[in-house]
Amino acid sequence: MLAHSHGDSMYWTAGVSLITLAVVYGVIWALGKKFKQNIPLALNLFVASGASALVVGFNPFRHLFEGPVWYIYINLVILTGMIFLTCLKAAGNLDCIAYDILTHFRTRPSIVLVLVMLLLFFPGMVTGVGTAAILSTGMISALILRVCGIPNVNIAAILAVVTTIGSAAPPVNLPAIIIASGINMPYEGFTTILLVLTIPTGLFAMFWLGWKDFKIPSLADIEAALPSPERKNAFLPYVPLLVVVGIMIAIRAFPGEFPDIVTPMVFMVGSIVTLFTGKKYNYVDTCRTAISGGVLSTVALLFVIGAVVQVTTLTGAKGLLVLGAMVIGATAPALMYGAMAISLPLLGGVLTQLGTAVILGIPFELAMISKNQIAFVAGLSILCYFSQLVPPSALGGYFARDIAGEKEYMPMLKKCAVPSIVTILFAVFELVYADQFAALFVKF
Amino acid sequence: MPPLYMVVMGLYTILTAFIVYLIVSLVLRSRNVWEQVMAILVLVPFAMRLLFIK
Numbered sequence: 001m002l003a004h005s006h007g008d009s010m011y012w013t014a015g016v017s018l019i020t021l022a023v024v025y026g027v028i029w030a031l032g033k034k035f036k037q038n039i040p041l042a043l044n045l046f047v048a049s050g051a052s053a054l055v056v057g058f059n060p061f062r063h064l065f066e067g068p069v070w071y072i073y074i075n076l077v078i079l080t081g082m083i084f085l086t087c088l089k090a091a092g093n094l095d096c097i098a099y100d101i102l103t104h105f106r107t108r109p110s111i112v113l114v115l116v117m118l119l120l121f122f123p124g125m126v127t128g129v130g131t132a133a134i135l136s137t138g139m140i141s142a143l144i145l146r147v148c149g150i151p152n153v154n155i156a157a158i159l160a161v162v163t164t165i166g167s168a169a170p171p172v173n174l175p176a177i178i179i180a181s182g183i184n185m186p187y188e189g190f191t192t193i194l195l196v197l198t199i200p201t202g203l204f205a206m207f208w209l210g211w212k213d214f215k216i217p218s219l220a221d222i223e224a225a226l227p228s229p230e231r232k233n234a235f236l237p238y239v240p241l242l243v244v245v246g247i248m249i250a251i252r253a254f255p256g257e258f259p260d261i262v263t264p265m266v267f268m269v270g271s272i273v274t275l276f277t278g279k280k281y282n283y284v285d286t287c288r289t290a291i292s293g294g295v296l297s298t299v300a301l302l303f304v305i306g307a308v309v310q311v312t313t314l315t316g317a318k319g320l321l322v323l324g325a326m327v328i329g330a331t332a333p334a335l336m337y338g339a340m341a342i343s344l345p346l347l348g349g350v351l352t353q354l355g356t357a358v359i360l361g362i363p364f365e366l367a368m369i370s371k372n373q374i375a376f377v378a379g380l381s382i383l384c385y386f387s388q389l390v391p392p393s394a395l396g397g398y399f400a401r402d403i404a405g406e407k408e409y410m411p412m413l414k415k416c417a418v419p420s421i422v423t424i425l426f427a428v429f430e431l432v433y434a435d436q437f438a439a440l441f442v443k444f
Numbered sequence: 445m446p447p448l449y450m451v452v453m454g455l456y457t458i459l460t461a462f463i464v465y466l467i468v469s470l471v472l473r474s475r476n477v478w479e480q481v482m483a484i485l486v487l488v489p490f491a492m493r494l495l496f497i498k
Contacts, residue, residue, distance in 0.1 A: 043478065
């Protein structure tokens, strides 16, 4: 095993390691395409990061399994959040909420659009994963929007963009957590600034894509599309949500008096409450369904990102990227902001929003460390999230297209263009004036 | 009554064991070999949490 090299040779070590990571990643990806094998992104990154350490003489074994341990808590939040949402759906509570929105507010388009936006925001807010929102409340939101006469392509675009923005909303924002842990900063104080960045842009996206085509549906149309769901009484479907929100507020409102059982346990309590508020269902089977498929891939990817951070720190590859970003930032700051706006979403198309947060998010943040870090990381996280719409991975985009029943991806992407560009420009504006935003919306 | 942090850690251990059980049962049912290999990446950190942190 080699010792860390110093002097000029450290650039070679870090450079070779970084190139190996990119090449091995590309080769595995190409082999998967050639032999029509759907190799998970997490596995690809794991092997590539191991190879990048081996090639420069480091034994990566310990680091590949030590890095992921830092991400156990956030993965528990994602898994339990998804369990809570799936139980809410299995108990029929989500159907009741959708039915209530349509029947009570069908003559008020602005209220329906705001409530649908909140429905699409909620799962992303508690899990930080856009696909969780599309797969849970996305189906019901699509139904509501279809009853209101909004074309399928617009519904797909609404699901894609609004869940993307919603997953950046607090309390859980995964790229922000990744970047913060990458620079040894606690994930605290993000709530207000993230709300400022996501609520106005989410409302803009919702109204831009949904307002023009909205037609007031008749009660007969609603009954035909969404038969009146069975319920014990009018209030019960809302109880699990109220319990979860209530415990979260109580923990913060009465510190030291109300027991802080921490977020994953709050979601588990909420999921158990759903057993008594709606239809009967098999709890263990529903939990199993909740963590299958896309959610398991996201959790695996998040663990692997822990390994990538640890290995790239070990080999110096992360430092090299930071140095590169600092050089660009020092010579031409405008170029730096342009590079952030373009490279974070585009590279995320290959690496996903979590991968781009690690590979580029951390270096960009370190390069601009003199700005308020909370405000800056919040802005960067918004840019990272937009990679959910960029092919080839386009995790959020493809799910949204399928749920809306669209066949082509490009028409949907064109519809997403205006709200996406507006949100990205707003995020860049916030990055440029991070200190001014921080003075208003960050308490640290 | 044990201190709150011990209760929370105990609950976390139970939750982690439940999650590990769900993932193992999911993987044993899956026919996709890549999904099974990927599950190892998830199981190892959770197993480490279960075995080493009390």
